[in-house]
Amino acid sequence: MKNVLYVGNALSQQGKNFTSVEILGARLREFCKVKIASSKQNKILRLLDMLLLVLKNNRRTDFVLIDTYSTTNFYYALIISQLSRGLKVRYIPILHGGNLEKRLKYSPKMSKMIFGNAYKLVSPSNFLKECFKSYGYNNIEYIPNFLEIKDFEFCRRDISVIKLFWLRSFVSIYNPTLAILVLEELINRGHNAELTMVGPEINGSLKAIKQLAIDKKLNVKFTGKLSKEEWINLSKDCNVFINTTNFDNMPVSVIEAMALGLPVVSTNVGGLPYLISNNEEGLLVPPNDVDSMANAIIKLKEDQNLKDKLVVNARKKVEKFDWKEIRGKWEKLLS
Numbered sequence: 001m002k003n004v005l006y007v008g009n010a011l012s013q014q015g016k017n018f019t020s021v022e023i024l025g026a027r028l029r030e031f032c033k034v035k036i037a038s039s040k041q042n043k044i045l046r047l048l049d050m051l052l053l054v055l056k057n058n059r060r061t062d063f064v065l066i067d068t069y070s071t072t073n074f075y076y077a078l079i080i081s082q083l084s085r086g087l088k089v090r091y092i093p094i095l096h097g098g099n100l101e102k103r104l105k106y107s108p109k110m111s112k113m114i115f116g117n118a119y120k121l122v123s124p125s126n127f128l129k130e131c132f133k134s135y136g137y138n139n140i141e142y143i144p145n146f147l148e149i150k151d152f153e154f155c156r157r158d159i160s161v162i163k164l165f166w167l168r169s170f171v172s173i174y175n176p177t178l179a180i181l182v183l184e185e186l187i188n189r190g191h192n193a194e195l196t197m198v199g200p201e202i203n204g205s206l207k208a209i210k211q212l213a214i215d216k217k218l219n220v221k222f223t224g225k226l227s228k229e230e231w232i233n234l235s236k237d238c239n240v241f242i243n244t245t246n247f248d249n250m251p252v253s254v255i256e257a258m259a260l261g262l263p264v265v266s267t268n269v270g271g272l273p274y275l276i277s278n279n280e281e282g283l284l285v286p287p288n289d290v291d292s293m294a295n296a297i298i299k300l301k302e303d304q305n306l307k308d309k310l311v312v313n314a315r316k317k318v319e320k321f322d323w324k325e326i327r328g329k330w331e332k333l334l335s
Contacts, residue, residue: 002334003060004032007050007080008067010039020067020094020145024330027146027323031331047076054083063334064091068114070099074107081114090119092333095128098247098270099173104135111135120333125250127271141333145252146326147318152232152259154315156308157239159301162186162193165238165262167231167253168245169199170206175267178244178288180212180220185294187218191301196238200225235260240297243267246287250275255321258282258314263307265296279306281314 006028008021025036035057038049054064064084068077077093084091093114104111115121115132121140123129129140164183168174179195186193197209197220206222213220223234235241241257243266250271257264264282266272267289276282283299285292300307 002032002062004034004063005053005061006036006065050080058087058089061089064089066093068093068095069097070103074103077114078110085117092120092122093118094122098249101131125271125274127274143329144321145250146321146323149319149322154261159239162191163238164195165235165241166197169202171202173247175244175246176209181290182293183218184216185290196221198223198226198231248272255318258318261311263300263310281317282310
């Protein structure tokens with residue numbers, strides 16, 4: 001078995017959502033020996049934990065996997081990649097976040113240090129794969145995010161009362177404010193509408209969104225972070241999934257909604273049009289556009305044939321992302 005070190009933000013025990021390092025890391029243990037870091041909440045301690053993992057194990061390591069984002073984690077990726085390079089250990093950045101192009105554009109030297117010396121780059125979406133190729137990075141493997149399709153019961157939903165479902169961390173790039181404004185617009189247009197928002201607090205956004213709902217006298221259900229089993233059960237009483245983000249890659253939350261039979265209305269950003277064909281597997285609207293998102297939701301309510309077509313097509317697409325289909329790609333890469 002290959003020995004793999006996997007570094008990323010493993011913060012689910014700190015009240016955050018599960019991330020790739022925890023979800024994928026667990027699955028890779030089926031055919032690799034995997035050690036991960038870090039679950040430290042303090043950013044400096046987290047980086048030190050990552051560094052120690054590589055330093056202590058480099059002689060017995062075949063690959064270092066590095067979750068790579070455009071924000072603070074980008075610097076973790078820079079440091080860990082250069083340490084791995086100095087120790088002559090092959091490393092593989094896993095590209096996350098629809099805003100990574102910003103780093104390619106504005107941090108070209110650091111980007112070249114990370115990506116230009118990697119054994120391979122792994123992109124969960126063709127969107128980022130094409131983006132990186134446009135900047136001259138061709139050593140890219142497309143391996144989609146995955147799910148366990150058996151855990152997601154497909155249900156057809158009636159839309160008489162509009163029951164919106166939002167699932168994400170409360171942070172500005174995911175634009176939770178748009179969900180509140182869309183609910184307000186639907187009610188102002190005379191529709192009976194509800195909104196459930198599921199996700200953990202990140203940087204104070206949840207408090208601000210709750211206050212916005214109070215100020216607008218809207219009855220919004222905020223649950224905080226839930227386990228997958230809990231939010232899947234809660235979603236059974238909802239009938240439209242809205243994805244309001246301003247930047248995105250290939251969000252697992254949207255893939256999971258498609259698996260459940262929730263019709264998806266999403267902003268048309270980043271990797272979303274690579275995941276959802278508009279009017280075929282979901283409805284895509286411009287970012288931060290209240291009227292367009294409200295119009296799309298009403299369209300689903302009024303056109304049952306369209307809604308039924310979207311959810312059936314979406315389920316068929318995401319069945320290809322089942323772990324049984326994706327496992328072989330990782331086995332081949334790490335063989």
